[in-house]
Amino acid sequence: MTATAHTAPLAVRDLTVAYHExxxxxxxxxxxxxxxxxAIVGPNGAGKSTFLKAVLGLLPKAAGTVRFFGEPLKNARHRVGYVPQRTSVDWDFPTDALDVVMMGLYGRLGWIRRPGRRERELAMQALERVRMTDFAQRQISQLSGGQQQRVFLARALAQDADVYFMDEPFAGVDATTERAILDVMRDLQGQGKTVVVVHHDLDTVREYFDHVSLLNVSVIASGPIQTAFTPELLRKTYGGKVAFLREATPA
Structure with missing residues (x-):
């Protein structure tokens, strides 16, 4: 790996993932x-969510190396936060929003020590950051989709990680939740954190992100928005089927 790869929040080399060969x-x-x-951007079936799950050790790799700040995941897990797709979570599980957020602290506590007053305070602070303190005692099954997404974002915030991975956090949420998530992302950036987001709305890529990776099974391009988010590269990523190329053209 290069010298920068040893300090990058995530550096991936030669990663291959296969289903049934x-x-x-x-x-x-x-x-x-x-x-x-x-942002990680690409068409449906491009492997975007698979990429996140593979680098986080949730799916097996066929080949390749993954390093977080120059370390394997097992050595850097405490520095990594993850917000999965909302649709992948069992929201009927009988627990409230505060307990869900405190689950994000088990990596710090270990599975033997029970969370106490300090952990409860940290969880409430995380809920406050996503404007959900009024719903702390609400059963998660009684929350709207946008509220559920904010609870899972709060769980990741409670981990106080250095790099956060979010799998389509804006999908199917209301405008208030989208703004809350974006505010949190920008706040994390202001603290020097890195946020990597699988994103589906191409119209907001320029507004929301600094860096983009275009993915369709393999990497088409990766770099600053100004150089990697271009009509030519988007056509290549989406097979020429891009209806918004006029909006994606740099001003």
Whole structure:
């Protein structure tokens, strides 16, 4: 790996992931810069969510190396936060919003020690950051989709990580939740944290992010928005089927 890869929040080399011997991700080389809001963009089935799950050890790799701040995940897990897709969570599980957020602290506590007053305070602070303190005692099944997403974002915030991975956090949420999530992302960036987001709304990429990786099984392009989010590269990523190219053209 390069010298910068040893300090990058995430550096991936030669990553390949296969389902039933069919490659879903092929020979991925990606490196995300510190302190930036980074989008992963591509068509449905491009492997975006698979990429997040593979680098986080939730799916097996066929090949490749993954390093967080120059370390394997097992050595850097405490520095990594993850917000999964809302649709992948069992929201009927009988627990309230505060307990869900406190689950984000188990990595710090270990599974033997029970959370106490300090952990409760940290969880409430995280809920406050996503404007959900009034719902702390609400059963998660009784929350709206946007509120559920904010609770899971609060759980990741409670971990106080250095790099955060979010899998389509804006999908299917209301405008208030979208603004709350964006505010949190920018606040994290202001603290020097890195946020990597699988994102589906191409119209907001320029507004929300500093860095973009275009993915369709393999990496098409990766870099600052100004150089990587171009009509030509988007056509290549989406197979020419891009209806918004006029809006994506740099001003």
């Amino acid at each position: 069919t490659p879903v991700l092929w020979d991925i080389d990606l490196e995300f810069p510190a302190g930036q809001l980074c």
